[in-house]
Amino acid sequence: MSEHIDVFLGDWHRMVAEKDTQAIDALLADDVDIGAPPYLEKIEGRALVGHLLGLILHTIEDFTYHRRWRDGGEIALEFTGRVGELSLQGIDLITLNDRGEVQHIDVLMRPINAIEALRDTIRPQMLAYLQGGG
Amino acid sequence: MSEHIDVFLGDWHRMVAEKDTQAIDALLADDVDIGAPPYLEKIEGRALVGHLLGLILHTIEDFTYHRRWRDGGEIALEFTGRVGELSLQGIDLITLNDRGEVQHIDVLMRPINAIEALRDTIRPQMLAYLQGGG
Numbered sequence: 531m532s533e534h535i536d537v538f539l540g541d542w543h544r545m546v547a548e549k550d551t552q553a554i555d556a557l558l559a560d561d562v563d564i565g566a567p568p569y570l571e572k573i574e575g576r577a578l579v580g581h582l583l584g585l586i587l588h589t590i591e592d593f594t595y596h597r598r599w600r601d602g603g604e605i606a607l608e609f610t611g612r613v614g615e616l617s618l619q620g621i622d623l624i625t626l627n628d629r630g631e632v633q634h635i636d637v638l639m640r641p642i643n644a645i646e647a648l649r650d651t652i653r654p655q656m657l658a659y660l661q662g663g664g
Numbered sequence: 665m666s667e668h669i670d671v672f673l674g675d676w677h678r679m680v681a682e683k684d685t686q687a688i689d690a691l692l693a694d695d696v697d698i699g700a701p702p703y704l705e706k707i708e709g710r711a712l713v714g715h716l717l718g719l720i721l722h723t724i725e726d727f728t729y730h731r732r733w734r735d736g737g738e739i740a741l742e743f744t745g746r747v748g749e750l751s752l753q754g755i756d757l758i759t760l761n762d763r764g765e766v767q768h769i770d771v772l773m774r775p776i777n778a779i780e781a782l783r784d785t786i787r788p789q790m791l792a793y794l795q796g797g798g
Contacts, residue, residue: 570775599733638772
């Protein structure tokens with residue numbers, strides 16, 4: 531498991547830095563779920579979660595990871611960035627399954643105005659994606 | 665340092681469970697700062713931060729800690745709770761100084777509606793506290 535996590539963290543940081551969303555998709559479990567910043571309900575499934583992660587990565591500018599914690603397959607990754615003029619701090623809480631894939635990911639952020647700006651930018655794009663048949 | 669962290673975590677969990685805000689104040693550095701969920705700007709100083717933490721603890725019901733991570737003096741503590749009917753997930757990112765006191769604490773939460781409810785409950789109480797001369 532420990533090697534899985536080392537490999538995962540190296541891959542994940544590279545993919546996020548390069549916004550390589552296709553490669554990120556390959557790191558997600560089929561039945562991955564995400565707890566996005568604006569909503570309590572989880573969004574499930576690799577296609578939807580991958581698409582949402584891609585939109586988040588393309589919306590947050592100057593995305594930079596800082597502190598990171600790990601405890602078995604449970605990982606916490608702090609990041610900063612901005613949406614337009616609004617700076618933000620966030621954290622990814624990631625659970626890996628025993629194949630080293632992302633099983634759960636929760637994204638928490640502050641402050642409110644940056645979360646609202648992220649939501650308002652991404653919501654119409656997610657709706658268009660869903661209406662396009664996924 | 666490691667013993668400091670063990671002692672801190674034991675004390676912190678007990679104090680939070682018992683909402684023992686006086687004891688929490690004693691764990692804060694004089695010049696502690698907090699990044700609260702609604703705002704980007706930090707709030708500084710033991711009296712203000714202690715008061716705000718007390719208001720947060722008294723506003724979030726069913727406050728329960730879950731996963732926790734540590735890396736030297738850097739600690740991440742996941743929690744859940746609710747504000748009225750609104751469920752929330754949050755994380756405390758805590759930096760201890762070399763005396764085992766809280767030097768920095770950031771509180772990140774999701775979803776937006778719970779952060780707004782928390783802000784709307786606490787803001788008038790903080791204003792009243794500030795207008796009362798602290």
